[in-house]
Amino acid sequence: MEVAAHGDAMEIKRQLVDAIRMLAAADIVDHSGHGSVRRDSRSFYVNSGASTRAALTTDDIVAVDLNGNLVDGSARPPLEFHIHSEIYRAREDVHAVLHTHPRWSTLLTMVGEPYKVVYAQGALLGAIPLLDSPLSVNTKPMGEKVASTLGAHPAILLKSHGAVIVGSNMLECFALAAYLEENACRQYMAMQIGTPYVFSDNERDMFRERLWTENLFRKTWDHYYSKLHHS
């Protein structure tokens, strides 16, 4: 599914807003996470730096070029827009980026424990590279380092800081952000009472092949969305 190609700007903004609100409701985004959707080869939509994540509206979405200059809207993008711009520059296949501050995933990085696949949906992330610095990604060189460490992976962890997840569209990106945190939570919890079983390469490959479907991504999205509206 290519959201950007089929939707108009308002629909894209609406989906970006929903993704961030669902992540805030799930405590995967706190007061300062951000998400973006590619607008074209040289610009992207992103929530403004000052926006209230848990109460986000489409008015909080601006569009900036790959140098962070506003091309639509008047509020400033987040200081860490370099995460988005440098990934869009490096990865033509990426049309959505989420920068989250997820509790469980980050706890693993705080103690030097690598992410391991311990649950089916977690296989979709595979091995996740780590940026070994807690500093903010608020310069172009830092953004470039995030992009080069990410390489062709779907996600990267930032030590004692957070995560960056990418996708070919926002539905996929959102689902991966949720699976990353759910797998990390189970890994952390199991570590408290023993050594968690790590999926074999074969098991991991089987799940990746079977579960990487728009149907599952949409079901995950709908599950979180239903919680948003009932809470």
Next chain:
Amino acid sequence: MEVAAHGDAMEIKRQLVDAIRMLAAADIVDHSGHGSVRRDSRSFYVNSGASTRAALTTDDIVAVDLNGNLVDGSARPPLEFHIHSEIYRAREDVHAVLHTHPRWSTLLTMVGEPYKVVYAQGALLGAIPLLDSPLSVNTKPMGEKVASTLGAHPAILLKSHGAVIVGSNMLECFALAAYLEENACRQYMAMQIGTPYVFSDNERDMFRERLWTENLFRKTWDHYYSKLHHS
């Protein structure tokens, strides 16, 4: 109580919907759990694979035969319908099946810790067999393996994956699913600060005899139901 015998189809669907919604609200079912109620010797009701569990309605319930062919409704059953069909085939006494993704019970399986009875209602489950594979139960042979491992027990754990609970009706099945998770939670939590007291065989038998009553199952159902409507 034989729900299927006394209720009409809509009442059965309503009860199935309520059970899944209560389990989703309690985080025992996530975006992809499923439940079923036997319809007759050759078919059963089940929520569709694409349905949003936390916002389920009776329109999401379909009926399929033991080979997964639709006999009522138009949406597809879950890919793991084999869990239900093979158990209904093997166990005439079973009229309700729940496949949950419970956090605490699954954590025990992730570290190789067997379920132990550490709390009164947990005695109703007794020793719980384990299917030693994290793979999905999406083939007939896998379903047969679940059924044969289950044997005459009320529940089975699937390593790093989830649980299957059966009952002579949905009220009983739901209550057992709740007790399984509550007992596993206490077992896990106690393991973090010491070694939990495991009920003696005598204590276990006394509780099983005294607590296996429709009254308690209904009280448990009503307790969860009241939370659903107040949240």
Next chain:
Amino acid sequence: MEVAAHGDAMEIKRQLVDAIRMLAAADIVDHSGHGSVRRDSRSFYVNSGASTRAALTTDDIVAVDLNGNLVDGSARPPLEFHIHSEIYRAREDVHAVLHTHPRWSTLLTMVGEPYKVVYAQGALLGAIPLLDSPLSVNTKPMGEKVASTLGAHPAILLKSHGAVIVGSNMLECFALAAYLEENACRQYMAMQIGTPYVFSDNERDMFRERLWTENLFRKTWDHYYSKLHHS
């Protein structure tokens, strides 16, 4: 404050209902806890065994004599009414009893860890005796054992089962039930990362003297009550 003396029956029932609903909302009472208020020297009010705790109303309150015979209302008292009757028989000073199933306090008993005072309000409980059996208190001899183990204390823990808290009125009884669980929670949590500081006898006595006030009990009640109505 002597609630029973100044209030009429409906006010007493109302307060009992509120106490149980607040404890259910705080997960200190589950589907089968119960509470009572003394009616006179030979009877007490108690929620019926079948009542839904989280949605309790004054219609769920019955009155029974010290042998469990109904003197007001038509629903059956809990099977464990002996907890209440035997304490009222043994302790003239007690006018309210709560039987809770608190998570944290019970976890301590599961691993043989005694309750220790680690937080100011926890000093009001002091040392808490333990009934060393997980069995239900559903006979007169078991009720007598609870009463004799309780002695002159304000609370008793039941191994792998729950707690019983008593008070000269329901406000005091409720506040003590909340403090017991809050102290146990902190004790458990601290044990996971070290050895918690236990208050000296002197500190304990100072807090007991200063904090045992109707003002504090009412403030605690109001705090939980405000959460009940805003949730």
Next chain:
Amino acid sequence: MEVAAHGDAMEIKRQLVDAIRMLAAADIVDHSGHGSVRRDSRSFYVNSGASTRAALTTDDIVAVDLNGNLVDGSARPPLEFHIHSEIYRAREDVHAVLHTHPRWSTLLTMVGEPYKVVYAQGALLGAIPLLDSPLSVNTKPMGEKVASTLGAHPAILLKSHGAVIVGSNMLECFALAAYLEENACRQYMAMQIGTPYVFSDNERDMFRERLWTENLFRKTWDHYYSKLHHS
């Protein structure tokens, strides 16, 4: 931003009420925390001792002089008003004080574990001095000890009791109270599975310089405020 100078009394009270209600919703304040805003060199606004924190209104705010004598309103200030009065006496730069009972920060003090900077916003607190006594601060000498131990720091921890946070205005004070608890939570959680990475002095200084901005404080406030209104 100098709230007191620009706002009128009602606006100051409103902000104080919001801060305490947000902290109560986040379980950082329980039934007995309190907050204050400086009124002038010799008096301050504070919530009354008997007020219900989770349902606070501006009617619960009184003004007292530095000896605790009422200068506005009729309800009594908290018994621990000495925390506020002695800090206002000692620190001219302080215009807002919060006394919280935060779970995670307090757990660290219970086991003798010092607060360490393990997360970006946690750097704003730096090293936090400890008052090595669990007793209430309900005398002038105890208040003076809190003020002298606090020195020029933005916060102090009280062993097995709670925290005191100060700020040049309530927005800053609230944000620091939230960051303290969030950092302590991560420190505690990471300790359960390993040894958390502690920020280097250089990293700490960089974050303190970059993050100490009214923009971030306001965004944090708005984030918590949005949760208050949606819950």
